[in-house]
Amino acid sequence: MPVQTPRSTVDTDVVVVGAGPVGLLLAGDLRAHGVRVTVVEQLTTPMTESRASTLHARTMETLAERGVLDRLGPLPDGGPGHFGGIRLDLAEAEPGHPYAGQWKCPQTRMEAVLQERAVELGARILRGRQLVALADRGDRVLVATAATEPAGGPAEELTGSYVVGCDGWRSAVRDLAGFTFPGRPAGREMLRADVAGIRVPDRRFERLPDGLATAHRWPDGSTRVMVHVFGTEPRRHAGEPEFDEIVRAWAHVTGEDIGHGTPRWLNAFDDTRRQAARYRRGRVLLAGDAAHVQMPVGGQALNLGLQDAAALGARLAEQLRAPTGGGPGADGDALDAYHRERHPVGAATLTNIQAQSTLLLGGHEVEPLRELFAELMRLGPVRRRLARMISGLGAPPTARAGADGLPAFPSRTTSQDRTPTMAKLTNKTALVTGSSRGIGRATAQRLAAEGALVAVHYASNDDAARETVELIEKDGGRAFTVRAELGVPGDVHELFLGLERGLKERTGATTLDIVVNNAAVTTPAGVLPEDVTPEEFERLFAVNAKAPFFIVQRALALLRDGGRIINISSGLTRCANPDQVAYSMTKGAVEQITLHFARHLAPRGITVNSVAPGITNNGGPVFDIPEAVEQMAQLSAFKRVGEAVDVADVVTFLATHEARWITGAFIDASGGTLLG
Incomplete structure (x- = not known):
């Protein structure tokens, strides 16, 4: 030319x-x-x-x-x-x-x-x-x-x-x-935009019935949305998409209206090769x-x-x-x-x-x-x-590095501990009750790390529940919060309304694969058996035994065949601690829920098991006292206090396909405390 x-x-x-x-x-x-x-x-x-x-x-x-x-x-x-x-x-x-x-x-x-x-x-x-x-x-x-x-x-x-x-x-x-x-030319296209003034659930490659949706909130408060409607061909006109196009596609896939937002950037990309x-x-x-x-x-x-x-x-x-x-x-x-x-x-x-x-x-x-x-x-x-x-x-x-002949510079290192994960629960959904802290939080994190979408249930601490979700999302997982106080009238109904709404928004269905009954209250330290009041007793049974029973009952309609139910019990059902007699009674009831539902649900391939932790660091003030921790550690065969993740790993195993032949079991996760 x-x-x-x-x-x-x-x-x-x-x-x-x-x-x-x-x-x-x-x-x-x-x-x-x-x-x-x-x-x-x-x-x-x-x-x-x-x-x-x-x-x-x-x-x-x-x-x-x-x-x-x-x-x-x-x-x-x-x-x-x-x-x-x-x-x-x-x-x-x-x-x-x-x-x-x-x-x-x-x-x-x-x-x-x-x-x-x-x-x-x-x-x-x-x-x-x-x-x-x-x-x-x-x-x-x-x-x-x-x-x-x-x-x-x-x-x-x-x-x-x-x-x-x-x-x-x-x-x-x-x-x-x-x-x-x-x-070859494009066959599929994805629309994306950075939009200010909207609030939609964070999504990470969520496949809904009509398409794929992704949403991520930037630090400046705007949200990047990306959407693809299944079966649609790329736009025929050149240039960036109009905001109205993205609004329509987002509404079609998610059912949400983002039209009131202010677009800061509009873009589209396709699968041209x-x-x-x-x-x-x-x-x-x-x-x-x-x-x-x-x-x-x-x-x-x-x-x-x-x-x-x-x-x-x-x-x-x-x-x-x-x-x-x-x-x-x-x-x-x-x-x-x-x-x-x-x-x-x-x-x-x-x-x-x-x-x-x-x-x-x-x-x-x-x-x-x-x-x-x-x-x-x-x-x-x-x-x-x-x-x-x-x-x-x-x-x-x-x-590879150094092959280009340029001067080599020392590589930086990172102190981050990255543990390879198996992604064994991809496309599974899970409910973990009481997962804003302690064993529940660790369990929610581990299930999400294996690929599950996790409903993080909590009773009142909004900040703690959001922190659990943020920790999961930081590691690339998916989770959402569900608030419901257990042990009060209408508790399970409120829980499942939030659960089903959250699942529907993110998956287009209300199907559930894993239920972990973890939420519980304990007898206050130092309360002797003769000092337990009827009100305290009823409260313990309402949260620790009645709620898990009706959670399992309500979940049966949502659970897929081959699903998993894991109930958190306690090592106290196998050893005597008079200060916790009422609490131990509730956990004994949980083990009965496990035993009988395991038989009842076996024809559907649903396993039901109990996991019994021992003394486990839940972040309470007593675990900040070295003398107390040392004394508690002597009860374990390993001479240490359990960490939440020790129990969470056991729960996660029971949620996988590898545990399909275990049901109705009492799993001792006390670090050998029950060995005597």
């Missing part, structure tokens, strides 16, 4: 088109090798919205080597991750890796830091310049730009040894240079979304692009140092090596993204596939393979 006569000319070694994260990382790397770089960007100012915010382990390695992590400062843990909406702990990719898992960094922050680094190293950044022509002359590349409004100013011509297109999925470089871009046949054409190269277009599932698009840039920088510098300047006909040169390395990585990533988009956006026809994937993902080798694939740690050795 002919280049029009410009008003001014800039000579450089490499022209990078696009000042997003990919282009800015590449510019900084080239400058670190002494290469003259000019970055051309059509936007007059950086973007204000963060389209992507997830960083994976391989990308974190890359940023650490370049000192970029130090500039970014501490990044929050992004939780475990997912594969097609099915929970997947990315920390399993490489246990012990300093950046195992995923991390959160807004794209706006990433761009600001990468630009700062590139400019400090001497890169020139021209904003408000749109690429209009490009010509490869064999020994040089000529680029013509026109000023974009409102920047104004003269047109410019740039000449350089190479041009790299980092200008995204609508790449002008790719089109003007004539790259072949095979693939395309990849350049080659990443190099003469003296023109592609990186990031200019080289491959894919659905941005789990942040893989951003990470793939940054890794492209990291692989290209040193090779491009090496080519420029070569005596011939790296002519396009050279055999086996560094730039062809860039294509040989990154093209297969891109193809593999696009394949896993296509699989995930099918699992995520497919309608009811993909449910058998999702169930099969969830079952396979219970296997450690499968989880590790998928986690390495997404994290970028399964890339060839030449693509």
